[in-house]
Amino acid sequence: MILLDGKKVAGEIKAEIAGEVARLVASGRRTPQLVAALVGNDGASETYVSHKEKACRDVGFQSQIIRLPADVSEADLLTLVMELNADDTVDGFIVQLPLPAHIDEHRIIEAIDPKKDVDGFHPVNVGRMTLGLPTFVSATPAGIVDLLAHYRVETSGKHCVVIGRSHIVGRPVANLLSQKARPGNCTVTLCHSHTQNLKALCLQADIIIAAIGSPGFLKGDMVRRGAVVIDVGTTRVPANTKSGFRLAGDVRFDEVAPRCSYITPVPGGVGPMTIVSLLRNTWKAYRG
Amino acid sequence: MILLDGKKVAGEIKAEIAGEVARLVASGRRTPQLVAALVGNDGASETYVSHKEKACRDVGFQSQIIRLPADVSEADLLTLVMELNADDTVDGFIVQLPLPAHIDEHRIIEAIDPKKDVDGFHPVNVGRMTLGLPTFVSATPAGIVDLLAHYRVETSGKHCVVIGRSHIVGRPVANLLSQKARPGNCTVTLCHSHTQNLKALCLQADIIIAAIGSPGFLKGDMVRRGAVVIDVGTTRVPANTKSGFRLAGDVRFDEVAPRCSYITPVPGGVGPMTIVSLLRNTWKAYRG
Numbered sequence: 299m300i301l302l303d304g305k306k307v308a309g310e311i312k313a314e315i316a317g318e319v320a321r322l323v324a325s326g327r328r329t330p331q332l333v334a335a336l337v338g339n340d341g342a343s344e345t346y347v348s349h350k351e352k353a354c355r356d357v358g359f360q361s362q363i364i365r366l367p368a369d370v371s372e373a374d375l376l377t378l379v380m381e382l383n384a385d386d387t388v389d390g391f392i393v394q395l396p397l398p399a400h401i402d403e404h405r406i407i408e409a410i411d412p413k414k415d416v417d418g419f420h421p422v423n424v425g426r427m428t429l430g431l432p433t434f435v436s437a438t439p440a441g442i443v444d445l446l447a448h449y450r451v452e453t454s455g456k457h458c459v460v461i462g463r464s465h466i467v468g469r470p471v472a473n474l475l476s477q478k479a480r481p482g483n484c485t486v487t488l489c490h491s492h493t494q495n496l497k498a499l500c501l502q503a504d505i506i507i508a509a510i511g512s513p514g515f516l517k518g519d520m521v522r523r524g525a526v527v528i529d530v531g532t533t534r535v536p537a538n539t540k541s542g543f544r545l546a547g548d549v550r551f552d553e554v555a556p557r558c559s560y561i562t563p564v565p566g567g568v569g570p571m572t573i574v575s576l577l578r579n580t581w582k583a584y585r586g
Numbered sequence: 587m588i589l590l591d592g593k594k595v596a597g598e599i600k601a602e603i604a605g606e607v608a609r610l611v612a613s614g615r616r617t618p619q620l621v622a623a624l625v626g627n628d629g630a631s632e633t634y635v636s637h638k639e640k641a642c643r644d645v646g647f648q649s650q651i652i653r654l655p656a657d658v659s660e661a662d663l664l665t666l667v668m669e670l671n672a673d674d675t676v677d678g679f680i681v682q683l684p685l686p687a688h689i690d691e692h693r694i695i696e697a698i699d700p701k702k703d704v705d706g707f708h709p710v711n712v713g714r715m716t717l718g719l720p721t722f723v724s725a726t727p728a729g730i731v732d733l734l735a736h737y738r739v740e741t742s743g744k745h746c747v748v749i750g751r752s753h754i755v756g757r758p759v760a761n762l763l764s765q766k767a768r769p770g771n772c773t774v775t776l777c778h779s780h781t782q783n784l785k786a787l788c789l790q791a792d793i794i795i796a797a798i799g800s801p802g803f804l805k806g807d808m809v810r811r812g813a814v815v816i817d818v819g820t821t822r823v824p825a826n827t828k829s830g831f832r833l834a835g836d837v838r839f840d841e842v843a844p845r846c847s848y849i850t851p852v853p854g855g856v857g858p859m860t861i862v863s864l865l866r867n868t869w870k871a872y873r874g
Contacts, residue, residue, distance in 0.1 A: 404719065425713030428761070429753055431692065455780045463764055465717055473716070473761070476751055476776045483780040485787070488764045492743045492771040499773070 299555055300449065302528070302562045304441070307448045308570035312357050315581055319358035330584035331360040332416065332576070333382055333391040337375065337401070338368030342534065343394045350392075353573045359580060360387075372401045376409055383411040390416030390583040392576070413586075416579035419466070427470060430477045434579045439471040441571030442507065442528055446481045451505075451526055451560055454483035459499050461516070461548070462509035463490040467530050471507055496520075513546035518553030526560045530568050545569075587843055588737070590816070590850045592729070595736045596858035600645050603869055607646035618872035619648040620704065620864070621670055621679040625663065625689070626656030630822065631682045638680075641861045647868060648675075660689045664697055671699040678704030678871040680864070701874075704867035707754070715758060718765045722867045727759040729859030730795065730816055734769045739793075739814055739848055742771035747787050749804070749836070750797035751778040755818050759795055784808075801834035806841030814848045818856050833857075 323329055332354050334347045347363055354361035366375065375393070382391045391414055397403050407415075412422045418436035426433035435443075446453060458475050462468035468488065475484040484505065489496055500506055500520040508516045509530035521527060531548030547564030555561050562568055611617055620642050622635045635651055642649035654663065663681070670679045679702055685691050695703075700710045706724035714721035723731075734741060746763050750756035756776065763772040772793065777784055788794055788808040796804045797818035809815060819836030835852030843849050850856055 404717075421713030421717060421719070422710040423713065424716050425709030425711065428712050428716045428757065429692075429709060431709070455782045457782075463766075469716065469761070469764075472776075473757070476757075476778070478751075478778075483778075485775065485777050485781040487773065487775040488760075489773050490764070490766075490771075493773040494743045494745075 299558050300560045302445050302560050304445055304568055304571040305566040308574040311574045315577055316357040329360045330389050331387055332580045333362045333388050335364045335393045337366045337370055337397055347394050353577055357577055368398050379409045390414050390580040392417045416583055428473050436466055436470055437572045437575035438467045439474050440575040442471055443474055443481050445571050453481040456484050456504035458484040458505040459487045459503035460507045461489045463488055467509040508548035510548055512548055514550045516549040521554050521557050523557050524559045527554055527558050529562050529564050587846050588848045590733050590737055590848050592733055592856055592859040593854040596862040599862045604645040617648045618677050619675055620868045621650045621676050623652045623681045625654045625658055625685055635682050641865055645865055656686055667697045678702050678868040680705045704871055716761050724754055724758055725860045725863035726755045727762050728863040730759055731762055731769050733859050741769040744772050744792035746772040746774045746793040747791035748795045749777045751776055755797040796836035798836055800836055802838045804837040809842050809845050811845050812847045815842055815846050817850050817852050
């Protein structure tokens with residue numbers, strides 16, 4: 299069993315980007331900048347945004363967190379989006395989700411200039427990804443594909459079972475891995491809450507991507523020997539740690555890992571790759 | 587075995603639209619208009635466009651075919667697109683594909699105002715479809731879903747195997763049927779030229795959608811008893827008919843039909859539903 303060490307790979311990619319940024323800045327050019335808008339003070343969102351900010355610092359990007367109160371109006375948030383669209387010093391920006399219920403997420407996302415939409419959530423970027431055109435692919439699916447590519451995991455002709463059809467992980471990774479591309483050319487089965495016989499489907503899979511956010515959902519007896527398992531779950535569960543919680547994956551690692559050819563750990567697998575994908579998208583936005 | 591009679595259902599939907607258009611025009615309002623731009627004189631494209639024009643006449647829409655020579659420049663075609671975008675009497679328009687090799691199809695499609703893109707090919711409309719948002723769904727996938735809905739074919743929790751990952755049929759219908767919607771909530775497996783064990787996958791399917799354009803590809807021994815089979819194939823094969831050809835589906839109807847609970851014929855199945863979907867999209871564009 300080989301561990302798909304996202305932390306290590308992400309570190310290597312960050313070092314590469316940092317090198318390029320340093321050369322750029324030394325040549326007198328403007329520093330790339332990623333801005334994150336954070337509404338309210340959800341604990342998980344705070345953590346994600348601060349990880350993103352730290353990653354920016356690590357590679358030499360400028361970054362900025364713009365904090366708005368939980369009761370900010372949709373109109374005020376739209377105004378901020380327009381300002382960021384117009385600001386030439388901002389290469390890419392994200393509006394951290396989820397947003398409070400009184401704000402229409404789709405309206406906000408569709409207001410973002412697709413050329414600065416480094417989260418890849420704007421419909422035009424989702425559409426380009428679905429069509430196999432160059433675009434900003436959203437961070438988690440892009441990170442998964444990069445991790446498979448880094449370890450040269452064969453995907454062509456393999457049966458990939460994706461569990462979970464979320465807009466940010468399951469559906470886009472299903473669309474990516476079934477494209478005529480490398481990595482790609484998988485036969486993909488997209489499973490979700492209405493799926494019957496999930497276990498039987500998983501047992502046919504060469505590659506399983508678990509992205510439902512249900513700790514320990516994928517058990518050892520659902521995975522055939524030699525399978526590749528990607529665990530996207532990062533659910534916070536109470537634990538005796540400094541933060542008071544730990545991150546739990548969707549996969550029972552102890553049971554599943556011995557059966558696998560490759561498997562991602564949680565933490566240290568998909569998570570770090572996700573953040574690096576955001577950096578890569580920002581870098582791409584900067585270069586235009 | 588029940589025949590999914592697309593011709594009959596399409597006729598009913600057309601009659602409904604015709605009634606609404608007649609009421610509208612009687613009340614003094616402008617007639618809806620669909621325009622088709624046709625480059626060159628490919629035989630199949632001529633046929634498709636003339637079918638669309640006839641369908642428009644049937645429901646009382648205005649329609650117009652704008653013919654351009656095969657050597658039209660990309661710039662001139664873009665100019666036409668801009669004119670159609672700006673023309674308030676045009677509710678929707680299509681640029682019939684394929685285009686000659688010297689024209690970048692994606693550039694043309696992305697120039698179409700998404701609000702007039704009744705083919706649903708613009709990335710923003712593809713993205714909205716992928717995200718499960720209201721949009722113009724492209725005609726063939728929309729027609730398939732409407733046909734399933736009309737016959738109240740249960741899709742929730744069913745395993746749907748889609749053969750073919752084209753941008754205009756396979757991939758969008760896979761995305762549609764896996765949405766949390768009715769019809770929808772299928773577990774979808776998207777298969778293509780790199781798929782291994784296609785027969786074994788088909789034999790697990792409750793619903794098979796064959797969309798590869800390979801006459802007679804799906805044989806009787808690939809379909810389990812009680813399955814629903816949708817045949818999207820419409821390949822022209824030489825025949826002793828007035829036109830010199832006949833339309834051949836991807837399914838060996840004689841072998842497969844006796845095993846099915848529901849099956850579409852070719853012709854008269856998905857084809858007529860496709861044209862009606864285009865009318866529906868135009869109607870939707872008109873109402874805004």
